[in-house]
Amino acid sequence: MLKSKIDNFLYFLEKKRILITSHDLVDLDGFSSVIAFDFFLHQYFKRIDTYIYFNGISNSTNSFIKVIERKFSDYNIKIFDSAEDIEIDAIIVLDANKLHQITLPDHLKENDKISFFFIDHHYFEESQLENANSHQGIILDHYSSTAEIVYEISQEFNILLTKPIRYLLIAGILTDSGYFRFGNNNSIKNVTELLKEDIIYQDILYMLSNKIDSSEKIAKIKGVQRSELIKQGNWLIGLSHVSSFEASVANILLKIGFDVAIVVSNKDNNYRLSLRAKKQLCLSTGLHLGKILEEISKEYGTEGGGHDGAAGIYLKKDSKDVIDIIIERIKKVFFDYDKKKKIPIII
Numbered sequence: 001m002l003k004s005k006i007d008n009f010l011y012f013l014e015k016k017r018i019l020i021t022s023h024d025l026v027d028l029d030g031f032s033s034v035i036a037f038d039f040f041l042h043q044y045f046k047r048i049d050t051y052i053y054f055n056g057i058s059n060s061t062n063s064f065i066k067v068i069e070r071k072f073s074d075y076n077i078k079i080f081d082s083a084e085d086i087e088i089d090a091i092i093v094l095d096a097n098k099l100h101q102i103t104l105p106d107h108l109k110e111n112d113k114i115s116f117f118f119i120d121h122h123y124f125e126e127s128q129l130e131n132a133n134s135h136q137g138i139i140l141d142h143y144s145s146t147a148e149i150v151y152e153i154s155q156e157f158n159i160l161l162t163k164p165i166r167y168l169l170i171a172g173i174l175t176d177s178g179y180f181r182f183g184n185n186n187s188i189k190n191v192t193e194l195l196k197e198d199i200i201y202q203d204i205l206y207m208l209s210n211k212i213d214s215s216e217k218i219a220k221i222k223g224v225q226r227s228e229l230i231k232q233g234n235w236l237i238g239l240s241h242v243s244s245f246e247a248s249v250a251n252i253l254l255k256i257g258f259d260v261a262i263v264v265s266n267k268d269n270n271y272r273l274s275l276r277a278k279k280q281l282c283l284s285t286g287l288h289l290g291k292i293l294e295e296i297s298k299e300y301g302t303e304g305g306g307h308d309g310a311a312g313i314y315l316k317k318d319s320k321d322v323i324d325i326i327i328e329r330i331k332k333v334f335f336d337y338d339k340k341k342k343i344p345i346i347i
Contacts, residue, residue: 016088021091170199277289289330
């Protein structure tokens with residue numbers, strides 16, 4: 001399936017100069033996908049010019065890169081510090097599906113002669129394509145990570161991946177799937193194949209382990225203390241607010257018993273919301289947090305989206321009532337499910 005989707009695209013790319021990038025402050029999934037897809041292109045074509053560029057790399061990603069560089073001292077990743085002076089014909093964006101999610105010089109974004117191609121796993125509506133050059137892409141939101149898509153593309157074309165790239169892809173899959181909490185059988189299968197006989201799973205877990213500092217611990221404790229219980233039938237929604245580490249706090253709220261967690265944090269002049277839901281709940285009720293936030297972002301002119309069980313959105317501080325609207329839409333999913341299943345509601 002992936003081969004048929006990408007065949008025409010590869011034909012178009014031949015002899016092109018290509019910029020490969022991801023969303024701003026790139027995480028491990030976006031980073032590993034870019035590096036692996038760049039490797040794929042250089043294996044597939046005899047000659048191709050590619051340029052890797054990121055507008056910021058997250059701290060956790062930087063930490064893992066340093067570990068990889070220590071482990072494989074002869075492995076070098078060439079990343080351009082700026083995209084200002086690069087002459088290109090096409091831009092490939094991985095782990096994002098909208099132009100406003102990436103920061104690029106205006107002369108690249110607004111150049112009608114430059115084509116864009118997206119490879120991503122987040123929920124996406126074709127009606128949201130931002131310009132005619134955005135019409136090419138592989139958007140598969142049933143995958144738990146973009147790294148899985150890139151790996152399967154490599155498999156379709158019988159491209160053998162190097163050991164460092166396999167390490168990167170495994171790390172990308174693990175972190176974006178929540179160590180398989182938001183993944184599926186296919187995620188596990190792909191990691192198993194990437195491990196082969198020469199990579200020890202526990203070794204990667206150790207490489208990914210970061211000591212939690214006191215500020216994150218405090219945020220989690222405060223997040224639990226401030227949590228508000230919202231009931232819809234038998235379903236429990238947790239709402240809390242912290243100044244940082246909202247995603248970590250949302251995960252903690254799920255662990256202590258909430259079915260859905262909504263955590264709000266202040267980011268400059270905006271609110272940043274992180275939402276999490278239990279995977280089995282999403283599968284059984286049809287709840288898709290990413291779709292809800294995608295719809296909200298269209299209605300209120302902001303950025304939001306994600307997956308069924310993990311999503312986020314930015315809101316202006318004067319639109320706090322939107323949080324109530326998000327909660328009501330989640331409650332409606334539960335109400336409709338209970339009504340359909342004729343489940344008795346506990347008051």
